[in-house]
Amino acid sequence: MIETFLEFEFLRNTLYTxxxxxxIAPLLGTFIxxxxxxxxxxxxxxxxxSGIAFGLFLEKKIALxxxxxxxxxxxxxxxxxxxxxxxxxxxxxxxxIAIPIILSVGVGLSVIFISLAxxxxxxxxxxxxxxxxxxxxxxxxxxxxxSIFIVLAVIFFYKELFAISFDDEYAKVSGIHAKAIHLLxxxxxxxxxxxxxxxxxxxxxxxxxxxxxxxxxxxxxxxxKAIFLSIVFGELAVLAGLVSGxxxxxxxxxxxxxxxxxxxGITLFRKSR
Amino acid sequence: MNNLSPILSVKDLHYKYEQQYVLExxxxxxxxxxxxxxxxxxxxxxxxxxxxxxxxxxxxxxDIHLFGKPIQKFKAWNQISxxxxxxxxxxxxxxxxxxxxxxxxxxxxxGYLRFLNKQHKNKIHEALQSVGMEDYANRxxxxxxxxQQQRVFIARSLVSEPELLILDEPTVGVDTENVERFYHMLxxxxxxxxxxxxxxxxxxxxxxxxxxxxxxxxxxxxxHGNPGDFYQKSDQELSTFYGHPMHSISHDH
Ligand SMILES: Nc1ncnc2c1ncn2[C@@H]1O[C@H](COP(=O)(O)OP(=O)(O)O)[C@@H](O)[C@H]1O
Ligand SMILES: [Mg+2]
Numbered sequence: 001m002i003e004t005f006l007e008f009e010f011l012r013n014t015l016y017t018x019x020x021x022x023x024i025a026p027l028l029g030t031f032i033x034x035x036x037x038x039x040x041x042x043x044x045x046x047x048x049x050s051g052i053a054f055g056l057f058l059e060k061k062i063a064l065x066x067x068x069x070x071x072x073x074x075x076x077x078x079x080x081x082x083x084x085x086x087x088x089x090x091x092x093x094x095x096x097i098a099i100p101i102i103l104s105v106g107v108g109l110s111v112i113f114i115s116l117a118x119x120x121x122x123x124x125x126x127x128x129x130x131x132x133x134x135x136x137x138x139x140x141x142x143x144x145x146x147s148i149f150i151v152l153a154v155i156f157f158y159k160e161l162f163a164i165s166f167d168d169e170y171a172k173v174s175g176i177h178a179k180a181i182h183l184l185x186x187x188x189x190x191x192x193x194x195x196x197x198x199x200x201x202x203x204x205x206x207x208x209x210x211x212x213x214x215x216x217x218x219x220x221x222x223x224x225k226a227i228f229l230s231i232v233f234g235e236l237a238v239l240a241g242l243v244s245g246x247x248x249x250x251x252x253x254x255x256x257x258x259x260x261x262x263x264x265g266i267t268l269f270r271k272s273r
Numbered sequence: 274m275n276n277l278s279p280i281l282s283v284k285d286l287h288y289k290y291e292q293q294y295v296l297e298x299x300x301x302x303x304x305x306x307x308x309x310x311x312x313x314x315x316x317x318x319x320x321x322x323x324x325x326x327x328x329x330x331x332x333x334x335x336d337i338h339l340f341g342k343p344i345q346k347f348k349a350w351n352q353i354s355x356x357x358x359x360x361x362x363x364x365x366x367x368x369x370x371x372x373x374x375x376x377x378x379x380x381x382x383x384g385y386l387r388f389l390n391k392q393h394k395n396k397i398h399e400a401l402q403s404v405g406m407e408d409y410a411n412r413x414x415x416x417x418x419x420x421q422q423q424r425v426f427i428a429r430s431l432v433s434e435p436e437l438l439i440l441d442e443p444t445v446g447v448d449t450e451n452v453e454r455f456y457h458m459l460x461x462x463x464x465x466x467x468x469x470x471x472x473x474x475x476x477x478x479x480x481x482x483x484x485x486x487x488x489x490x491x492x493x494x495x496x497h498g499n500p501g502d503f504y505q506k507s508d509q510e511l512s513t514f515y516g517h518p519m520h521s522i523s524h525d526h
Contacts, residue, residue, distance in 0.1 A: 175381035
């Protein structure tokens with residue numbers, strides 16, 4: 001079944017992009033889940049959607065195609081990430097309020113731009129639920145670069161990222177520039193989310209970041225093992241989801257999430273640690 | 274002794290969060306090698322004092338010197354280690370091993386863009402050994418008892434080989450029997466490794482038999498000296514307070 005994917009170029013792009021996304025989304029997802037920030041992925045994906053909608057609107061109404069809607073989405077997502085970090089520093093004692101703020105503004109802007117761009121069309125459908133056919137060669141190269149950047153950043157700042165995730169106050173006292181590391185992390189997250197949207201879509205991207213982790217932390221005793229298992233589960237689900245999505249002509253977002261839910265179900269019924 | 278400069282020196286310290294001062298005219302020195310107990314009731318300003326010493330808060334008035342340097346110019350933060358009052362409020366489901374938690378203590382010392390090497394790993398095992406937790410290195414931190422977790426957090430603070438270790442109410446959530454063992458362990462660290470300790474507690478009972486110096490804080494310092502003399506003094510204070518004649522409660526006759 002995988003052979004079909006390797007035969008056609010557009011499917012090859014989708015497959016390789018899917019594998020990249022199956023790596024970076026659970027990688028950052030592990031940090032997100034242990035920091036109890038699972039909803040941040042939803043917040044940022046909807047901000048990305050507003051950027052995409054804004055891009056589609058420009059494309060349609062002003063015939064401005066200098067920046068593709070997808071890159072516009074990535075730009076919005078990074079700005080959203082910086083705003084979240086800013087809100088978290090303003091609301092020190094209830095930092096989680098940043099997420100509903102950014103989520104609702106993201107949805108609000110999306111609604112406005114989507115209707116200004118004359119409502120739903122196939123492009124938008126692909127962005128919402130993912131698509132097997134939407135990944136061009138340019139997107140693949142771009143997501144490849146993003147993935148390399150994310151993986152290197154996590155490797156080189158691993159001990160700092162781990163420290164702020166486990167105990168932020170201790171990290172500060174031990175001389176880590178916690179603010180800068182938080183900012184780095186949220187920008188990496190924004191990049192991973194906008195990359196993943198190409199495959200799983202806006203509405204389901206948070207699932208690819210959190211479901212593999214929900215499964216892995218039932219088994220893993222160490223943080224490194226949790227990351228490793230999350231990635232394994234993420235990749236399995238992406239493969240199963242892309243192949244079945246292609247054969248049944250269903251957007252891969254749906255099939256990937258169902259695969260993730262199956263994996264999670266298996267770990268739940270297994271005896272816990 | 275006079276030419277030995279103290280590790281920590283606090284002078285005329287004043288601090289307020291809002292209108293009311295929570296610390297007033299606090300003044301004391303800590304010498305190298307001491308095991309200092311800082312006691313006071315809840316809300317007496319102990320945590321605030323520690324945060325000032327760690328540079329997390331800035332005083333409205335007064336001076337703090339660390340290792341002979343004014344705190345504003347002090348850079349060698351890895352000589353000081355801290356176990357927070359909130360250390361054991363971490364997320365119990367966090368997938369991290371004891372080894373991983375202790376490795377966090379080296380993060381600042383190793384520096385950016387560098388990795389844990391063999392030597393660091395040995396240090397982590399040594400730190401675990403010094404708190405008697407070497408057999409638990411690969412266990413999940415959330416699976417340990419409160420007392421064991423507290424030891425791991427001490428190991429995390431020891432792994433960077435600090436000269437001064439500050440512990441803010443480390444025994445909250447540890448059962449009485451283990452509290453004694455815990456103080457014993459601190460006493461050993463103090464005597465065998467020569468680490469200077471500042472231990473905060475709201476309970477004056479147990480710690481007086483372990484510490485070399487006692488500080489009693491309630492907004493301002495009410496006592497600074499060796500723990501034995503404190504009981505004499507407090508007996509006297511109590512007796513004047515209750516109006517008993519002094520001799521009736523005197524122990525030595
Ligand atoms: N962040 C804060 N803002 C305002 N007041 C505070 C703050 N932290 C502590 N306080 C007040 O300062 C006093 C001393 O608190 P603290 O240093 O935590 O005492 P302790 O550690 O001895 O229990 C208390 O009255 C407390 O209510
Ligand atoms: Mg306190």
